[in-house]
Amino acid sequence: MPGEALARKKKKPASRRKGKRSGKKASNKVPPEATETEAEASAGLTESADAAVDEMGADYEAPVIDLDADDIPVIDLDVDEAPDDAVEKLIAETLATAGVDDDAPEPDEPVIDLDASLDADIGDAGEAATPDAEAAPNEPVEGSPRATAEAATDQPVIAERSAGGAPQDAEAAEAAIRALIDLGPTSSPEVRDRLLAETLAHAEHHDARYRVPFSQAPTAGRWKALLALVVVLVAGAVATVPPRWARPDPPAQLGPAERASNLRLALLLQAQQVEAFRVRVQRLPASLDEVTQTLPGVRYVRSGSRAYQLIAYEANGNAIVYDSTSPTPPFGTLAPNWAFPP
Amino acid sequence: MTRFWKLIRGATIADVSVVLATFALLAAFLYPTWSARAFRARVASAIADVDAIGSAARASRTLQGRWPTAAAPGVAPPELSGLAGPEGPFARPGYTLAWTTWEVIDSVEAPPDPGPPAAPGDAPQETAGPRMLPVPRAVGAVGVHSGEESLLAELLEHYGMEASFVVDTVWLLVLPERS
Numbered sequence: 001m002p003g004e005a006l007a008r009k010k011k012k013p014a015s016r017r018k019g020k021r022s023g024k025k026a027s028n029k030v031p032p033e034a035t036e037t038e039a040e041a042s043a044g045l046t047e048s049a050d051a052a053v054d055e056m057g058a059d060y061e062a063p064v065i066d067l068d069a070d071d072i073p074v075i076d077l078d079v080d081e082a083p084d085d086a087v088e089k090l091i092a093e094t095l096a097t098a099g100v101d102d103d104a105p106e107p108d109e110p111v112i113d114l115d116a117s118l119d120a121d122i123g124d125a126g127e128a129a130t131p132d133a134e135a136a137p138n139e140p141v142e143g144s145p146r147a148t149a150e151a152a153t154d155q156p157v158i159a160e161r162s163a164g165g166a167p168q169d170a171e172a173a174e175a176a177i178r179a180l181i182d183l184g185p186t187s188s189p190e191v192r193d194r195l196l197a198e199t200l201a202h203a204e205h206h207d208a209r210y211r212v213p214f215s216q217a218p219t220a221g222r223w224k225a226l227l228a229l230v231v232v233l234v235a236g237a238v239a240t241v242p243p244r245w246a247r248p249d250p251p252a253q254l255g256p257a258e259r260a261s262n263l264r265l266a267l268l269l270q271a272q273q274v275e276a277f278r279v280r281v282q283r284l285p286a287s288l289d290e291v292t293q294t295l296p297g298v299r300y301v302r303s304g305s306r307a308y309q310l311i312a313y314e315a316n317g318n319a320i321v322y323d324s325t326s327p328t329p330p331f332g333t334l335a336p337n338w339a340f341p342p
Numbered sequence: 343m344t345r346f347w348k349l350i351r352g353a354t355i356a357d358v359s360v361v362l363a364t365f366a367l368l369a370a371f372l373y374p375t376w377s378a379r380a381f382r383a384r385v386a387s388a389i390a391d392v393d394a395i396g397s398a399a400r401a402s403r404t405l406q407g408r409w410p411t412a413a414a415p416g417v418a419p420p421e422l423s424g425l426a427g428p429e430g431p432f433a434r435p436g437y438t439l440a441w442t443t444w445e446v447i448d449s450v451e452a453p454p455d456p457g458p459p460a461a462p463g464d465a466p467q468e469t470a471g472p473r474m475l476p477v478p479r480a481v482g483a484v485g486v487h488s489g490e491e492s493l494l495a496e497l498l499e500h501y502g503m504e505a506s507f508v509v510d511t512v513w514l515l516v517l518p519e520r521s
Binding site (some may be wrong): 036058092185221222224225227228229230231232234235238239242246247248249251252253254256259261262263265266268269272273276279280293296297298312325335336337339 | 478
């Protein structure tokens with residue numbers, strides 16, 4: 001029964017991988033179960049070959065075997081000279097498809113960790129329905145839930161296929177073998193959704209480690225900045241409009257009337273200098289440069305040989321005039337102490 | 343010093359802002375008071391300088407019979423050289439002192455003119471009123487030059503308009519003959 005034998009081989013991948021994990025080739029250290037399986041497979045194939053030969057036609061004339069003769073032809077399946085091309089092809093394809101070639105190196109088993117099953121599932125999802133023997137690294141780890149589920153799923157399929165009997169010809173046998181080793185899609189939409197959800201949850205868990213909680217509440221720095229702003233505003237208000245209790249007594253200021261009186265006093269004193277010059281020189285000065293002292297902002301205008309005017313201007317542009325012939329009454333009200341003789 | 347630098351290194355921008363704002367608030371409260379105090383100090387210094395110059399000038403006039411020689415603003419006359427300050431002869435922070443002499447006209451009653459002698463039998467001459475003659479008289483004055491009008495106003499308020507006045511950027515105190 002080749003199907004049963006191959007199914008038995010397929011259900012024991014872990015034992016073979018254990019042998020590989022020790023670093024030795026499978027061909028050098030094949031377990032006894034594997035040897036028996038190969039023998040059974042060879043026997044089954046021989047029977048299948050005989051059945052195929054029977055169906056090839058009735059004209060096929062089987063050689064007469066003389067059991068007593070010494071040159072009894074022995075069909076050795078292991079030798080290159082096969083008795084029939086069909087049988088040879090069937091054996092070769094069966095061995096190749098079933099993965100009996102233990103000399104082919106298999107990739108090492110990935111390190112089993114917490115994420116190994118997840119990675120294996122993701123790899124299987126990406127390589128859906130690839131029944132190649134080289135896809136061994138993506139096979140589920142022994143003992144994992146997925147491996148157990150797949151094994152449980154494969155068992156009835158293999159049993160069903162095996163119950164169908166041996167293939168009638170080489171092509172049927174090949175198709176049967178291919179159907180046996182075809183595991184079908186390795187994942188379903190539900191499985192993919194579950195894997196995607198687990199992956200996203202895993203990534204979210206990793207990202208949460210480095211996520212800094214953003215607080216909506218004002219921090220101390222914000223409070224300090226707000227306090228600084230308020231203090232600056234208060235300082236600006238105090239500097240612009242200081243409160244009464246923080247404002248010292250203002251200094252004295254000159255009003256317009258005081259300015260006018262001061263200008264008249266200045267003109268009066270300047271007129272005294274002109275009169276003193278006239279007393280000494282018996283004439284009016286041509287300009288204020290001839291008198292000993294002058295005050296700033298006072299202009300001198302001589303009108304004739306006996307009269308003159310002194311002019312000063314207020315801040316608003318009004319002119320204050322002292323006429324020597326008839327001083328205005330405001331000048332008469334001035335009573336500076338220096339105007340009186342001692 | 344090390345603790346200070348450790349404190350500075352640990353400060354944030356918010357801390358520095360609070361400190362600077364506090365300094366600004368203190369400055370806003372204290373600057374008017376500090377400025378007024380400095381101004382009062384300048385006014386007191388100017389009054390003291392004016393009084394010192396007036397006293398020295400009167401003493402010089404009493405001793406020498408005349409007022410000290412007039413000098414340009416900031417220059418002390420030889421008679422008052424002892425009053426020169428460290429920043430210059432008559433220069434002070436915020437103002438400059440000056441000593442000047444002026445002339446005023448006094449009306450002095452002149453003696454009556456005898457005229458030609460009267461002949462016998464003539465009628466007596468009519469009595470004429472007193473004859474007034476203008477006589478110049480020198481007075482001394484202390485001037486304060488400053489661009490700060492408040493300082494000049496304070497000096498005017500202190501000495502009164504009977505003896506002083508302000509024109510342009512000068513405050514002038516005319517010293518009477520007798521204090």
